[in-house]
Structure formats: C-alpha cells, structure tokens
Amino acid sequence: MNWFRDYLLGPQSATHATEVDSLFMFIVYLTIFFFFFNGALIFYAARRWRRKSDREITPHITHNTKLELLWSLIPAVVVFVVFFWGFKGYVSAFIPPNEALEIVVTGKKWVWQFEYPDGTRSLNDLHVPLNRDVKLVMHSEDVIHSFFVPRFRLKRDVIPGRYTELWFRATQPGVQQVFCAEYCGKGHSDMLARIFVDTPEQYETFLREGDEQTRTMPLGELGRLVYENKGCATCHSLDGTRGQGPSFKGIWGHPADGSDGKNYVVDANYIRQSILYPQAVVVKGFEPIMPTFQGLLREREILGVIEYIKSLQ
C-alpha cells in the first residue's frame, strides 16, 4: 500500500517522516474502518427497518449497559494507542541532537533568510548537507510565520521576539519545498523557500562560492546585494551625502586624498584594498572605523562591489 501512502503524503525525505507516516496511515485505516462500519450499520438499519406502515410498533429498548461499556472502552483503547504513538514521534522531533549544524532562519514579510555558521547568508534558498543533523534556530522580524517542509513532515512557527527551533536530517538529495504556513498577509502564499539537500562536496562548494544564484548573477547586481546585505549601507550612501564613511557616488576613477598626504586613484585594486585592509589607506577627514571584510566576502562578491561602485557615476 505504499502507493496509497505516497499519494496521500508525498515522498519521505527526512528521518522523521517514516515515523509520522506510519502513524498517519494507521489513523487513515482506522478512519476508513470506522466510517464504513458506522455507514454499513446505518444503511443496513435504514433498509431493513424502513417504515412500511404508520402503525408499526418498535421494541422499547432504553439501554444496554454491557454494550455501552463495550463501545466506550473500544474508542478509549484506540485513542490511547494513538496518543502514545503520536507523543513518541513528537518527542523525537522536539529534541535536537547535540552535534547538529546550526543555521539561523529569519522570517519577514515575505522572505526567508538563512545564515550559516561561517556567516554566509542566502535568501529563500537553504543549503543543507545530506544525512547530517541540521538545527534551524528561527525568529521573525515582523508577524508570526511558520516554517513548513511537507516532505520532512515538519513545521514550526516563527515568532517575533522569541526563538523557536526545528531540526531534521535530510535523507534524499534534491530540492524540497518550504511553505510559510502561518497566515502573514498579502504575500503569505508567495513566501516560499527551497531546501537544497547537497552532497558534502556540493555543500562545500556552496559555502566557498555561494549558491547557484550568486554564482550566475551579473556582477553589478551582486555588488548591490552585498552593499545592502553586508552592512555597507550603514556607513556609505549612494547619493553623495557624507555618512560615517564617504559616499560611493562618483568616486570611481577619481582621486582620493589619503590622511598620509598621498593621493590615490579609486580603481579596482584600491577598492579591494579598502575592503580587505581598510586601515591601509584612510581617507582624509574620516575616522579609521571601517571593519575589515576579510573572510566575510567571497572573491566574486568583491568583484561585484567594484562593478557596482563603477556604475555609480
């Protein structure tokens, strides 16, 4: 009857799914059995004792203690079995193993953001290694969302102002669908994400070079994302206004005055140096407060920033 299970639930893609599915199917058969049992009794009664004349006399049966005890006990036994079974499955889904890989999930209207232990971030695409325990530590920046992976049979609400956790071990390589399951407004049904279950090599590549998206996106576009997501925007403006750092507008190809008295030209090497060794040259009139981004930006991302600054004439 695996086809029936697969039809009702879809394939199983995490360790947790097998247990949930056996319980689910047990209750399915229970439901089918009792539905047809009751249905059969009702239809039998309605046919067999269909009224033929208004003068029919029926037996005066007020109760039957034995029978009533029986049909109170049977449901009681059944529901207790289901209760314990369900509890068992919940416990194992509830307590994450110690060695799990921890990924931080932020939900906000209407995107999912993922942050890996090494600081790598991705949007709406979560990469996890195959056959390894992964723990998601989740919170929301606005309203309540819910992280739902049907093929893992898992779901947990993502709540503002508190952390919730979800753990799993993916057993099938490939892509899994993630839904937001808690209603969160206009974009609720578009708040989707995908989980890429990678082989160890694929996962390493992802951490080194970023996902498919960052690898193929035009450089300028990638540079803009870096500017927005890696905090450059807090110190550097795009419109020429002076912030904690100089604006990026129109600096490309122009001279920059170093506080050491020398003159530099803003080119690719200069920008790379500013990002990786910000203290090497400090622009005159600014404090040396820019943090280094060594190890936090990938090579392609630096190229992206250069391209992006080039475009801001």
Place this chain on the structure above:
Amino acid sequence: MENVSSATLHGSGHAAHHGDYLEDPKGLRSWLTTVDHKRIGIMYMWSVIFFMVVGGLLALLLRLELLTPKQTLITAEMYNRVFTLHGAVMVFLVIIPGIPAALGNFALPLLLGAKDVAFPRLNLFSYYLYVTGALMALCTLLLGGVDTGWTFYTPYSTTTGGGVTLMVLAAFVLGFSSIFTGVNFIATVHTLRAPGMGWFEMPLFCWSMYATALIQILATPVLGITLLLLVMERVMGVGIFDPQLGGDPVLFQHFFWFYSHPAVYIMILPAMAVISEVIPTFSKKTIFGYKAIAFSSIAIALLGFLVWAHHMFTAGMSLFAGAIFSFLTFFIAIPSAIKVFNWIATMWRGSISLRAPMIYAISFLLMFTIGGLTGLFLASLATDVHLHDTYFVVAHFHYVMAGSNLVALLAGIHYWWPKMFGRMYNDKLASVGAALVFLGFNATFLPQFVMGSRGMPRRYYNYLPEFQGLHIASTIGSWILASGLFLGLAVLIASLMKPKEQLARNPWGGRTLEWETASPPTTHNFDEPIALRHGPYDYRPVEEIEASEGVTR
C-alpha cells in the same frame, strides 16, 4: 398520525384563548417588539439564513478564485478580505447563533412545556445585540475590510490596516448576545420545566442546550476580554501581544483558543441536540442510552475547557504541556463516539421513515463520523505537526462545523418547519436537496484532506500547480453543495406561498411536548395545563405505558 395523548390533552381545533403566534398580534411593529420566544426564534432563523447565504456566496467566490494556481478573479488583498469575512460571518453570525438562538429559542420552551423562556425581554435584547453586531461586522467593509482571518492572530491583527477594530468590537457585541441566550436557557431549564418533568424526563435537546449554555456563559467572557485587550493595543498602543511593545504574541493564541475551542462545542452540542430529537422520531423508537447521551453532553462541555492549546502544538510549548493537551483532546473524543453509537442503536430495529429531516440526520451521522475521526490526526502530536495549518485542518473543521452543525441546523429547520409555520414543504424535493448537500459537501471537502496531507497550506491565494486537480474537484463540489442548499431554501420558501392548511399537530409522530400543541402554536404555546403522560421518547402503546406506572424514559 395524531397520537393518543395529544387527542386527550386538547379538544378539537386550536382556537382557544389565543390565535396562532404568527398572526396574533399582526403587524411589523408587533414583531419587532415581540418578547415571544417563538417569534424571536423565527427572526433569528431568517437572519441566520440570510447570513448563511452571504457567507456561502463568499465561499463560492473563494472556491472560484482557487480554480487556478495564480490569479483567477480577484487580487490577493481581496482574497484575504473575503476569506476573513467568510469565516467571521459563518462563525459569529451563522453557526454560533444558528441552532441555539434560532431553533433553541423556538423549540426549547415548547419541549419543556413552558410558556416562554425565563427572561423574555433579555431574549429580545439579545436579538438586537445580534443585529447590531452583524451590522458592525458588515460596516467593516466600508473601512476597507479586514484581512486578519477570523482568528485575529497578533501581531498581524494589531499592525494591519482596515476595519479590524470595528470587526473585533462586532465580535464582542455578538459575544454578549450569545451570553444572554445562554443565561436565558440555563434559567429556563432550571425553572420552567413542566410540572412533573424531572431532569431525566427532559428531552435530550434540552440537556444539550443546557450544556451549550454553560459554555456560552463561561467561555464567552474570556473572548470578550481578549478582544478588548486587542482593541486597547490597536487603539491605545498598550503592549500586551505585540513584542515591539513588550507583549507576547502567543499569549493571544492562548486567550483566543481558551474561548474558541469551547466554542467548537457551542457549535457541535446544539447539533447533537437536534439529532437526538430527529432520530427517535423518524425511527419511532425510544432513544438508546438516554443517560449516556445526557451525561456525555455535560462531559463534553466541561472537558472542552481543558484542551485549547491543541491549536498551538507548533507554536512552541513545553513537551509536557503538549502531552497533556494532546491526551485530554483524545479523551474528549470518547463521549462523542458514544453518542454516535447511541444514535445508531436508536435506529436499530426501529421503524425508519426517510423524510427530509431524517436524511439530514443520517448525513450528520456520516459526516460527523468523518469529522470526528479526522480529529484524531490533529489531536495526535506527531501528525499534527505535519497537518497543522494545512487544508487538512480546513477540511476537518468544515466537516464538524458545516458538515455536522449546518446539516443539523437544516435537519432541525425541516423538522420543526411544520410546527413553525403550519405548512408542510414538498418532502421529495427537500430530500433531493438534502442528498445534494451531502454529495456536494463531500465532493468539496474530501479532496481538501488529500491536498492538506500533501502539504497545501491554508489561506493560500497562489498555490503550486501540483494541487490544481484537487482544487478543481473541490470547486465543482462547492457548486453541487450550493445547488443543494438553494434547492432546500426554495422548497421551504415555496411552502410558505401556499395557503395555510389545517396541519396536524403532530405530522411526524413525535413524542415530545411541542407536538401536543397546535401547528403553529398559539401565543402562549399550550392552551391547557400540561399533563405528562409519557417520557419524551416513549413509543409504546398507551396501555403498556399505563401498565408500567407513570412516566418512563
């Protein structure tokens, strides 16, 4: 089919001290200021039917939108407003007041052999509160609608725009309407039973209504307070639920479900009440296990207060709390199962007449069985984590709230219709309507179970193409369901167009007291003092009843 005791109770004809309640006194004014429980019941009934049509049309619009995975007819914003209004109208204006306020008001005093409810003026006030609340709910449309869902989860509901505050206040007012009905029914059952009618000589309808009323007066105030807190947060910025203001959003869910889970029983107990009347009458057989049914109603009402957090298994609570709430939820399944077996046993060896009310009652038995059993998936922790907030839940609660409650409401309306209006509808067509409702209902909601277990989340405007087939099936089902409901309504209204006939007091051969008075009853219900000759479900011949000394049950 006139039975023996009613013939001895009353002389011939029904023009005693008063005329029939529909016409004595005449005029719109007399209706709007009436304190007659029957008239108030009728006004409630038409209001409920009106809102059922409104809510139903909204549902058809939703189903139409879901025919295709992307936009079909309306925008996402519109869709969110429509499903919120559908839910709010159906819950607060149709299902909660449906059976208690419409049928309960009409039938409860009659079944008890009383002249009216204990507080007739409060009863009228409760109706006007209902109307006020309904108007407030509709006025939210002028403020740009409400897009929170009927559950008003925070912090979404405290931060989104539109008429949320007004809608919440509407629910607050409707809550009071419900509380007053509850107060009235409790007092009525305690004080106005016919002389000689002990608690266990009451028809089971009254037991169930009594249990419902208990929940109404104990749980609804919690909803009222919660809704006021929500309004305070929205209007005055008092931080209770919004973490931005130092509040806790999950607290709202606890408060909300502390009312709304018992409210599920405000919805289902009255349905059970109707079914406990219809099945014995159309089986012409005494109810099986009277006490078991009566006590399980009370058990359900009390246990219903202890299970609210089963709506929050994925919201983050301790393992221990999860276990307790799951366990108690399973526990409450048992009295419901007992009742179903009792009703089937009542049909066993009966003399079964398949008229329209009975067809609805049988639909109820089948759909309540599905609704109840699918509840097991959601009570069980491991499976609930997967199914929570998917279409599986949508299907489950529609089986209970629509498939069971609305179908029981229809059973009750068809059952008491001849008593209400002194006219009989076309039973054949009404039965066709009932069959269509059954078919349409299952066609609409069975596919939703599968959608849900395959992972389709609820309240989704766009969805993945893989779900389209099931959505189409469900939408087609909704058309069948709608045609059944409209046919049913048309048949009932057509019966009112006919000239009034001299309808028998007891067209179905029931044994409860309402059948011993005229159809329609006179203003004071019973023209002669009531003498109980037999229990509410005693179908034995007179001699046998007399031989078994006095009232039996």
